[in-house]
Amino acid sequence: MEGLHSVAGTLSRTRKVVLFGIITCVLFFAFVFYSLPAAFLPLYDQSHDVSSTWTGVLIGAGPLSYVFVCPLSALLLNTFSNKKLYIVPTASLGIVTMLFSLLDFVPSADIFVGFGFLLRIVQGICGGIISVTSFAALVAIYPDRVATVTALAETVLNGALAVGPFLGSVLYATGGFQLAFFVPGLLILLSVLPECFVPQLTTSSKATTWRSLKTLLDPGILFAAWHCSACQILLNYHIPILSPYVERVFGESVVWAGTALMINSGSICLSAPFLGFLIDRYNPYIFLVISSIFLPICYMFIGPLPLLSFIEPSKGQLLTTLMCLGFFVPMGCTPVLLVMFDIYKTKSGGDLPQSVQNVIVSLYCASFPIGSFLGATISGIVAEKYIFEWSTGILALVFIAESLACLVFCWGVHLMKKNRKLFKGEYSETTPIL
Template identity: 45%
Template sequence: MEGVGATAKKAHNLSKPMLIYAFTVVTVVLALAFMLYSLPAPFLPLYHADRNVSSVWDGVILGVVPVGFLISCAPTAQLMENFNYKPLLMTGSGTLGIIFIINSFFNRITNNTLYIVLSGIFRVVAGIAIGLVSVPSFGVLTKMIPTRVAFVTALAEAALNGAQAFGPFMGSLLYDAGGYSLAFWGPGIIIACCVLLEFTIPRVNTLPDQTDTNDSMKVYKDPWIMMAAWHCAACQILLYFHLPTLAPFVERALGETVVWTGLALLVNTSTIIISAPPLGWLIDRFNPYFFVMFSAVILPFLYMFIGPIPLFHVATSKMQVMLVLALLGFFVPMGCTPILLIMFEVYKLRNGGEMSISASNTIVSVYCSCFPLGACIGSFAAGILSLYIPFEESTGGLGFIFIAQSIFSFIYCWKIRDMKKDKTIEERKPLLG
């Protein structure tokens, strides 16, 4: 097995202009895929109400996309053992575009049962396509700039989280302008056309050596890596839980339309985009565990105020909802961005300070699976709980539950600190170079 330093040196030989071009194309495609991920969130509950579809199906139809994404992550990592990133990226974006274009005709289906079944199936396939975009994207981005993993991760997360939060705003505008059909076929054509752009980007080696192909099992069997991944997923639950039910809450409590809901989520987008790059820069240079612990302290109490929970006797206002969403856009990425760096470091701590391309690809796939896992749990839970618990109480209760996750995060980071005392690894040295 080769050390990661050797792997990094031969990751690519691109000139700076070609590196910037490839990095830009991959990041833009990743962002577009995640925009389509969340685009139906604000208008789908309203569309379902018009055609007498139960609100339970709001969470299900929105939630099955991350199920498909989650299903595809591990197989995509295995595909990367034999295929370079370009064909996988092109297949994923092309499939996603076709699925959205076909989905635009579903408003012509008059039978609600058939509509629900087909929507669920096609949304699962869309999730699988997003996984085919996401895993190769993160895999190649960390190999393009291997000495700045957290910074690259932060830029990618800024793009995908920003686009993901911008998606509801775009969806609400398209739905308001042209109804259900336009909200699907318009973005679908854009992502499908990206295949032509992806064809022009240069090749970067994402194929492992044959001697390294068994290293993926070391990742899956390591509980320390999986515990870090779970924290990332838990943070994503907070980012997704309110999405299926925010628009009805805004209409009921604030008397505002779906466009205002999209605008509120756009504020969340802006915070992510502005804060993620400097946050990644700081994480690369300082202790990533501090950022995980700091966000773990803030997030549970912050989420109690998105409603806010009646226990605090705080009146609901537009400013309060906007402010909480803006702060979530800062503290959720703070809890997620360091995780890939931590997973790389933990693997090296437990495997003699070395990491092969195969292990790196597998860790990236596990990291990518954290997003759909959190989204799946958050969306499904929100849809079901909306039948029994008001928005204010469900979000506030989730904040209380997250306190246990915060305690778990502190214990985990402390144990890693003890583990590092016995290992010779420089804490601030770039992990992949």
């Protein structure tokens, strides 16, 4: 990918738009699988004697393997062409998703969980390679619109996450477990066809050095990635336990729960592009601060927290909270990539090699599934002892500590940049924090 900037510079504006369209289409079809079983799997597992803990593990297993493959993907970008890193993982992802439908024939709950976990791991590996390849290409093609293209790509991903639960619940209600996985798997497999038209963005002969991976140990960059993960914990925590909650409190079906999750992700799709445009124009750290303040307050209302006795649980209240959550979560995630770039450039005198950029992009991509895995897994465990209202409310209270840490982080980076500007004029290029 070292040569990607020069290659992208030779592409016409129309060709860039076409490339952007293909990349985002690939992301959409490839990421339907993540949230596909979110609405119906808890109820299916209940009827097959699978505990809520294992349901959370199955939903979170894909993001878990995604995390570990992201750093490897940064190295693969300098070994293989982007075209191969699209076609092979996408085809594999479609086949594995279709194979998941065969688990309906497994009579034992233990065997179901074991094979389901392995298949979700493979799905996550494929998704991780596709994600890092896509984001690295988009950032390199549009280096002056990082937040905008990142937000648009995240919009596509969340569009897939929004469609996933709804599509899965409708297919499950129509044709059962098998149809709910076979049809999406076939769609993912067919998405290989447009990938054949992706322009060959050549890589340079110089491979990414392992030294670039030291970037992953930088405390400032790591905390920025963690904040993105923490936001994703809030976004995914309620997913495995929402269906039983709406059935218990409102008497609604799995299709209603899937629709609610679609509205949640749909609000992200609507707000993320606008936020990306603003973040590219203004200070990204300001958006981190605002999201840190309002996210825990918003999440207290999702249950709502029983301590808020003046709030009466209702379907309208739940949907409104999910829509607000869909606004504040991208506000906390979209600035992160720019912040990580800014921290590295501040410490290196404004320099950001392509190999380091790829590593940072891989860490950024990994931060999403880390939050998804932790959110889905922890919620399944906590659901064994606490009801939905207390479970989500306590998480909101815990998130206040993370929000305070984010505020301290932003102020600390501000002081670091201020001190370095006093002694080294070359740091004036970097984005000011305040």
